[in-house]
Amino acid sequence: MNKEMACHGCDLLVDVGGLKDGESASCPRCGHFLTKYRSDSYSRVLAYTMAGLILLFMANSYSFLSFSSSGLESVITLRQTPGAVWEYGMPEVAIMVAAFIIVIPTVVLVLLLALCLPLERGIYRPWLAPIAKAIFMSQNWAMVEVFIIGVIVSLVKIAAMATVVLGISFWAYAGFSICFTLAVATLDRYQCWERIEELGAAQA
Amino acid sequence: MTAETAETAASRNLATCHICCKLASAELHHCPRCGSAMHLRKSDSIQRTLALLFTACLLYIPANLYPIMITEQLGKAEGSTILGGVVLLIHHGSIPIALVIFLFSVMVPIGKLMSMFYLVWTVERHSKLSPRQRTVMYQVTEFVGKWSMVDVFVVAILVALVHLGGLLEIKPGIAALSFAGVVIVTMIAAESFDARLIWDNMEEENSDDTTS
Numbered sequence: 001m002n003k004e005m006a007c008h009g010c011d012l013l014v015d016v017g018g019l020k021d022g023e024s025a026s027c028p029r030c031g032h033f034l035t036k037y038r039s040d041s042y043s044r045v046l047a048y049t050m051a052g053l054i055l056l057f058m059a060n061s062y063s064f065l066s067f068s069s070s071g072l073e074s075v076i077t078l079r080q081t082p083g084a085v086w087e088y089g090m091p092e093v094a095i096m097v098a099a100f101i102i103v104i105p106t107v108v109l110v111l112l113l114a115l116c117l118p119l120e121r122g123i124y125r126p127w128l129a130p131i132a133k134a135i136f137m138s139q140n141w142a143m144v145e146v147f148i149i150g151v152i153v154s155l156v157k158i159a160a161m162a163t164v165v166l167g168i169s170f171w172a173y174a175g176f177s178i179c180f181t182l183a184v185a186t187l188d189r190y191q192c193w194e195r196i197e198e199l200g201a202a203q204a
Numbered sequence: 205m206t207a208e209t210a211e212t213a214a215s216r217n218l219a220t221c222h223i224c225c226k227l228a229s230a231e232l233h234h235c236p237r238c239g240s241a242m243h244l245r246k247s248d249s250i251q252r253t254l255a256l257l258f259t260a261c262l263l264y265i266p267a268n269l270y271p272i273m274i275t276e277q278l279g280k281a282e283g284s285t286i287l288g289g290v291v292l293l294i295h296h297g298s299i300p301i302a303l304v305i306f307l308f309s310v311m312v313p314i315g316k317l318m319s320m321f322y323l324v325w326t327v328e329r330h331s332k333l334s335p336r337q338r339t340v341m342y343q344v345t346e347f348v349g350k351w352s353m354v355d356v357f358v359v360a361i362l363v364a365l366v367h368l369g370g371l372l373e374i375k376p377g378i379a380a381l382s383f384a385g386v387v388i389v390t391m392i393a394a395e396s397f398d399a400r401l402i403w404d405n406m407e408e409e410n411s412d413d414t415t416s
Contacts, residue, residue: 006212008222009343009400011213011400013211013216013218029403030336032343070371081364093384097357100350136223143350146350146357147357149308150358158362158366162366193237
């Protein structure tokens with residue numbers, strides 16, 4: 001069986017066949033990361049994904065931030081963040097923000113669940129390839145960790161003006177961003193596709 | 205452990221799929237495993253990257269000239285630009301946050317544009333200048349791309365959070381849209397650049413050596 005892969009950084013052909021559990025390979029010429037083999041990678045991804053989905057549900061159920069000054073208070077939920085920008089006449093920015101912080105991360109997590117459940121149990125399903133393709137195409141456009149930094153910066157910016165309280169939803173979202181990042185980083189592109197192909201060949 | 209074969213996929217006329225890493229004959233137009241479009245090298249990589257980079261440069265002008273955020277306090281509206289916001293933060297004494305904003309909203313976009321122009325320029329000149337360092341430069345550019353969105357998210361959060369009747373209100377400025385445009389366009393530019401072109405120039409040199 002051919003276990004060669006071409007480096008995405010410089011196109012060098014590298015044999016990545018003999019990786020042991022936990023070993024990773026990088027390109028000997030340009031140093032680009034190639035792949036990492038872990039026998040339990042799908043259970044790990046599943047654990048992060050499920051934790052992430054629970055936290056995401058919590059992040060959507062409680063208040064995100066509250067802001068009070070001179071006896072007036074305003075409380076927002078996660079969804080209101082892009083909503084307010086829409087109301088002020090910038091639907092393009094609102095759509096981008098909603099896509100980067102909520103829609104794409106949620107879709108990626110749900111797809112990860114649908115991909116890794118069969119992979120972990122070694123069952124072939126015809127939707128594995130399209131799902132994996134959707135995940136690898138959209139994962140660069142999730143910006144959960146950037147949003148967390150954005151929240152912290154906003155807090156410092158308005159801390160002088162008023163009292164700001166972080167809601168449960170914020171902490172849930174922070175946890176979600178960690179789980180999301182770990183889930184996406186643990187799923188190895190090369191190993192995942194090899195596994196799908198293997199399972200497909202065994203089925204045929 | 206990995207063994208080096210010292211041979212590129214292109215030299216064996218193999219194309220690699222961007223989505224699933226599958227190696228297949230360069231004559232195929234679609235990946236046999238995942239069905240994505242497949243090329244030996246990304247098509248028109250340099251032209252596309254340059255076009256997107258110029259678009260980003262144009263968008264970057266209104267992003268800096270117009271206010272990104274308008275604060276209305278007791279009926280008095282005051283706009284602040286990206287750089288104005290940094291200066292204001294320094295006046296308020298929040299130096300670390302001013303640095304974060306300056307890094308993500310000023311240095312990262314400008315640095316990204318400069319490094320992408322430099323990479324395109326060296327590839328066009330068939331430069332042999334340390335390809336490994338240029339690969340690292342490309343990887344860093346690709347990685348920091350989305351972090352510039354911080355400022356747009358800050359505007360979205362403040363706009364949603366700060367509206368206390370007529371007392372205090374924050375509205376998004378037109379620069380938020382153009383700045384988000386800069387970030388997205390440069391991200392697509394980095395994605396359409398093919399890092400393997402950096403190494404193709406080295407291949408040419410090697411093959412010249414062997415033939416002469």
